[in-house]
Amino acid sequence: MPPRDETAREGGGDATPLMELRNVSKVYGGGVLSRTATVALDDVSLTIPGDSPQILSVVGESGSGKTTLASLLLGFISPTSGTVLYRGSDLSRLRGARLREFRRDVQAVFQDPFAVFNPFYKVDHVLTVPLQKFRLGRSKAERQELMVNALEAVGLRPDETLGRYPHQLSGGQRQRIIVARALMLRPKLIVADEPVSMVDASLRATILESLRTVNQTLKVPILYITHDLGTAYHVSDHIVVMYRGGIVEAGDVEDVITAPKHPYTRMLIDSIPWPDPRRRWGSEETGARNGVEVPEDHQGCRFAERCPAAMPRCTQAQPPTYLAASGHAVSCYLYDEKPTLPKERLSALLTQHSSLTSA
Amino acid sequence: MISRRYLVRRILLLVTVMWTAASINFFIPKLSPRDPIRERLMLAATQGGRNQTGLEAMVEAYNQQFGLDQPLWKQYLTAMLKVVRFDYGYSISQYPRTVNSIIKDALPWTLGLGLMSILIAFVIGTLLGALLGWPRCPRWLRIFVPASMLTSAVPAFVLGFLLIYLFAFQLKIFPLSGAYSRTATPEWSLEFALDIAKHAFLPACALVLFQLGGQALQMRSLMVMTVGEDYITFAEAKGLRPRRIFARYAVRNAMLPQVTGLVMSLGTFVFSTVLVETLFAYPGLGGLINGSIQVLDYNLLYGITMILVFAVCIATLIVDLIYPLLDPRIRYEKG
């Protein structure tokens, strides 16, 4: 794979980030004829610079708004409030060539390796269509070459994959084709929403490896969305922990996993069943509260109901984000002695350094 | 259980349905070149004797009386107001009887025959389908799949005249037509009730046989789907009696869409009922529809149409309202 033109990337890169979420909230439902509203994302700000090729993990339990975040970034849905910016311009206003550019620049890998293929077409379809649409490759041969290169880059043999129907391939092969597809388009960002949650453990590693390869060789930043802290720990440089639509902790992955600050993160990490019989699950029972009455409908910390360290003030107002350590932010009153961190700076923190790639 | 918003939505739908039906019924005759009043008068003239004079004047007078000389929008408004009041005016063919009085005489018969047969078809069909979709279904029962397809493939009225020929005419087990013996006097007695039942049997059979297959086949495939559900596997793992799994777990769940399907099939059912009633000279709305077609009594047709539309709407509403009782997952509150 020829390296990209680094200079072009740098040009103006520092000025406008590739993607930016500004105070984005997403509320589902609540319309005229539908059910009660669900706040899937609540006032989230996040910047993805595009010039630092890192892997950023977003973890959180089911329903915490991870997929919503991904869909917003991909422009599949529009925010209820706040704005999603692509290179500084509002995503919902993009038209024509700019829109196509965005489409090409931000690619995705989805969760379900079965549903992502149209059963009606050969797997080539997912590769040829974007080539046509984005007018990549001048000739048929050139396009073929692009496809072959991409497949080989993720460790697939083109003759074993091209020309087949999706059901003739294994889940892992399919998922890697999608990774290859993303790679082939040379995007500026890949959003991977639970790309391995539906494949076997042995394939998981292979797929993550190819993602990692893409990230390393093409210098494409990747947003890795998962509920599996174990893999997040392995692939990513930075991590964002979400809880019920809000970011509760963020920082360098090593710091967050080995020294979690937020009670929720701690609970999560305690619950990871590490594949090591010698390392037992934390015995601490969760859910026990600190003797604090938490009213049904309070305006405070979202985690207060389940927090073992809940304090009365936790139910009064949402805690601000504190800089708990260098490159490690947390939104919890336990750290109120630390300096607060404005939301916008959260992203800056996440790109500061990386224990893996800065080496 | 039921939110106001949901009710409002349902009633709004009902109103639109009635309004649409009423409008279609109002405008179609206006587009037609036929003039039922004139036709009726001419027919009366030719039948009564000879030398009818002043026909045109009478047509005029009648049109005036029925308000047909008014501007269209006015007629439309009047018609809609009448729908609101369930007032369909006079029958043209049975003048001076009102449409309502005619319908009132016929409706109980159709309700009796129609409701009974659709319920029987539903119950038997559902049960049969449930058995057929059950993995332990005995082999001999399986022949009901093609059998019920066969009876459903023959239109109800064809079934009807085959049944008449066989059971009423050749075997003389059942009467040939009508809703009760002509020589009997309507009264509240067991004898008369039996007489009615005997008369209703063959038309009901035709309707049931025709509907049965569809119900059974639909239930069968619902059942097959349900049997594949995890909760059935678990129920079996729980060591439950097969009977209980069948009734409480499989049928109970497969029934839910089946009930919705029942509502959807009401329309076609009404169609079959009309034809079968005509065939059996049954004194319900069906025969009435046929009669009003023949003489183009569109006031009556209009009335019957609206009553049936209303009935179907109400049936749908009722099913919707009892649905949450069947399926605890459905609640119309809030959402």
Add this chain to the structure above:
Amino acid sequence: GTPELPPTPEGSGSPTPEREVPRGNPRKIPREKTLMLAFGDGSDVGICNPYASGFNHQRGMAAMLEPLYFYSTFTGETIPWLADGDPVYADDYMSVTIKTRSDAYWSDGTPFGAKDVAFTLTMLKDEKNAAMTYSADIREWVKSAEATDEHTVTITFTKPAPRFVFDYLYFKNDLGIFLVPEHIFSKEKNQYGFLFYDPAKKWPVVTGPYQVVDWTVQRRLLDRRDDWWAVKAGLAELPGPERIIVVPFTDPTNIAQQLINDELDSSLDLRPPVIKQVVEQNPKIIAWSGREEPYGYVDWWPQSLFFNCAVKPYDDPDIRRAVNHAIDRQQLVEIGYEGAGITSELPFPDFPPLRKYLDAVKPLLERYPTNAYDLGEVERIMTSKGYTRDAENLWVDEKGARVDATIYGIVDLVNDYGAILAEQLRAAGFDASLQTPSDSYTRMADGSAKLFLFGFAGAIADPYPSLELMHSRHYSKVGEAGDISSRWRNEEFDRTVEQMASLPVDDPQELPLFLQAMEIYLRELPHTPLVQWLHRIPYNTRYWTGWPTADDPYLPGAFWFKTFALELTRLKPASG
């Protein structure tokens, strides 16, 4: 003036008042004492006023109605009934005097008398009752009707009316005016809208042997009046059936099955193959001709193919003749009636009183044959008129338009032969098909049908009434509602018919006039006779005997005729 309408709601905005049909409370009468008849539909529920819109005497109602005179088409016999003796005409035929019986009573006990006759006629003469049947006729002929004493009525005419009593005051076939009780009708303001049915009040009030006791769409019950005046007067025997039940005639198959299963005693006439089955499958069922073909008798309604002589191309007698030559009447009988039918060359039924007229017209038929199936002749006429044949072998005019030969008819009446006739015309090159929509009557009456099939009824005792039907007074423009007619007019014909009108029934001077008129008719051919109409009426002798048959042809066998009351007196329980 504008005829009076049935009662209407006051003001258009108010809701229609409900009019429920009152229910009677009939007693139980077993099947074997009941006469079960099938006829008509249930559309006339609760209308007992014979002059109200929608009244229909044919559905058993004639059992309640009696005339001054009965006349049997088959015996030619006149039976004075409510009248006492023959009518007495003035010499100039400008008036007539009739005596009524002194021992006749209405069902409510009121004596029947001259006042009822006078009232009925006066009522019909009233402008506001113009919509009543016979109103137009009475207004044309009658100047006044007065009861000179209790049992004498004198009718004065507007012009000489030697035929009046026979034409209007006799019950024969479907003809004759109904007499209404003066003591009830005179109190009604709106006599046309008056329904006259309420079992609680013992309405209708009748003179006949039966009275309606309960009535729904499914059945009407007429119970015998055991105190019928005619029995006491020794005029007639009490009819056998204690009850008549008339049920709607649904479809022929079902009716036939009910007959075979003894559920019915008689019904509207059946199609030849059906009655054959009925007779074969139920040994108790007979017909007019016993248990043999043709099962029926000739009715006064010979079938004709009517041309709309006011529209192209049928305004041309030659085209009409060409169509006439395209018809193979024998085939109509053979296939349509499965052989059990009779062709008709003249628009008259073969009734004994008419025979001498029909014989006299034979030579004319040689000149103008009406039963001459001759495709060569069709070819000749059509070609001479400039028609050519198209790819499908159908005649087209110079512009290439086909000859529209769509034949309209009334469903079930013309099913037998209509489609075959259409096929014959098609074979001769006319673009024909049979259509029997429910508005056929209208199409015939307003002239939108170019060809149609209908019976040509009228003549019974002499040919005049039929010829009268072709008088131009029945002519109406296309698009305008009128009588069912050919929209044909001929002044010479009119004059001849008018001359006949001034003669009494069956006057010797009638024959030459008749021939003169027939010459015009046959030359012009405003419609062309096809087949005789046969009444093939099943009689079930399981419970009832005494039906009119060929062996005992006391009356035409149709119970729906106005002579039904008379027929009923002959019905007796079958022994065993």
Add this chain to the structure above:
Amino acid sequence: MTSTSTAPRTDRAAGTGEPVLSVRDLRVEYHTDAGAVRAVNGVSFDLMPGEKLGLVGESGSGKSTIALALMRMIKEPGRIAGGQILLHGRDILRLPEKEMRQVRAAEISMIPQGAMNSLNPVARIEDQIVDTLEDHSPKRVAKKELLEKAHAALESVGLRREVGRMYPHQLSGGMKQRVCIAIAVAMEPKVLIADEPTSALDVVVQRQVMGTLLRLQEELGVAVVLIGHDMGLMAQSVDRLAVMYAGKLAEVSPIREIFDDPLHPYTDLLIDSLPKLERRGTFRGIPGLPPSLHSLPPGCLFHPRCPKAMDICAEQVPPYREHRPNRFVACHLHEEGHATA
């Protein structure tokens, strides 16, 4: 070289007497359009009373099929093609269906895969528990008594008794899973088969549910077969682990030993591919694909992907036998006369 035909010896957990469940050469086939699929192809193992046995393997390797076979609930187009399932020495494959029904839940119980959908959506929770109790009660027992038992069962899995009045859709995933557990152990069976009981749950909830399950297991002394994908979960929960590959057992060993010293190359690679806290940033998947059950390779099923494959592996099926005490493996590497790893 004819080793497979000899009756495989059984594995024994640390000498706790007679096994409660012995599976002998179990074979299950599914008949498909493309021919028979041998989903379970000669599996044998023993389960000791109170033991926790884990069963892992790739998707489609036949884990759920084993679970269903143990319940004797294989449905068309599948059938148990051979072998024995001895429950207390009694072959349940030979029981009449009526008796088998009594065995289910009372002696051998199952929490099915996809417990999220395992509850009847239109019945109250308590009724679903009562159903089980009722159908296993010898005679008519008062409904009230059964209800009481049902509530007790709910409480035993840490749910309030009011949950009994609810419908499944009103419960969270974790609660549903607990209800399933409550139902499965309501009759205090001897053997509990849990097929991926927590795969649809979040880690936090997963830990809670597993905690409940293991606590009950301890209390009741029931032997558990825990089926799953997640080696991590196994490491935390079971005593012994069985690794399946394409319908056969590759290896069965006590949990610690298998992680410390996997005998079968597949096990080795599998453990290697897991994310561990220690070795961050390394990825090692297993190359190649699992074989299609329609066309199994000759010899050892794993040999096409095996980095240590030998010639013989492509020719002969390795016998499944106890290689070291209490450690069973099917691999030529550990056959005598061949090189050892």
Add this chain to the structure above:
Amino acid sequence: MVATASQTATMLTPRSRVGRATSVLRYLRRNPLLVIGLAMFVGLILFATVGTFFIDPAKDPYPLAGPASKPPSAEHWFGTDAQGRDLFAVMVVGTRLSLKIGLLAGSIGLAIGIVLGLVSAFYGGWLDSVIRWIVDVMFTIPSFLVMVVIASLLRQYISIENMALILAAFAWPGPTRAIRAQVLSLREREFIRLARLSGMRGPEIIVRELLPNLTPFLLAGFVAALIGAVYAALGLEMLGLGSQREPTLGMTFFWMQRFSALLRNLWWWWGIPIAIICVLILSLYFISFSLDEWANPRSRRSR
């Protein structure tokens, strides 16, 4: 309407063109009903087409084509009716006309259904609300009543084409609803999202990605509409609202009933048309039954 949480199975079979021939064959082998249904249907079509060569379509299906009321013979294979129509010819032409009505009504209804269903589901919003509302309304109005009113008000007898149009006017709500539901579920599938990421636009996604996957539903909807149309046409003709000279199956029933064929033991007159209707409807049933299994693989007993 009732919103059931988990009822509609919207799975798609991963069926594709590779080995389509073999997979179709295999599918057929597993679905004998489909084979029988197709065989019967093709047989009928052959009957209706090849049969034409044995008759004179301008003459034989009409009266006077032969002697009246004759049982089947070498001359008239299915016998003749009371007016001398050759029943073989009537059946050939009638089957064709019935199929023509059904196919016309079915395809028009389906076409409208596709357009409305796709638009409704894919664009959503007020358009969706309006379409759904209309469909709900159409569903509740017993369509046949309106058909009867229309048919009886026409001054001319309904021609075959008009009959088809009238039926088509009521054939679309079913397909619309089904297709909408399908598209709604498909729309959320990831391959649709991927298509958007590949730069495809709405209409192209509908045509290239959605429609092919709707095939079984479209076919099933088409067959359902066809059955509905055939029934409705029969019913209207039985009520005497059909085209009189056209020798359709419904008119054959009409004549047979009017001429008391059953009473007269003219078995060939009633038996053969009933048999043909049975074969026609049964074949369609079998086909739709199998299509249903194709569209909802979960309803298949074996996977």
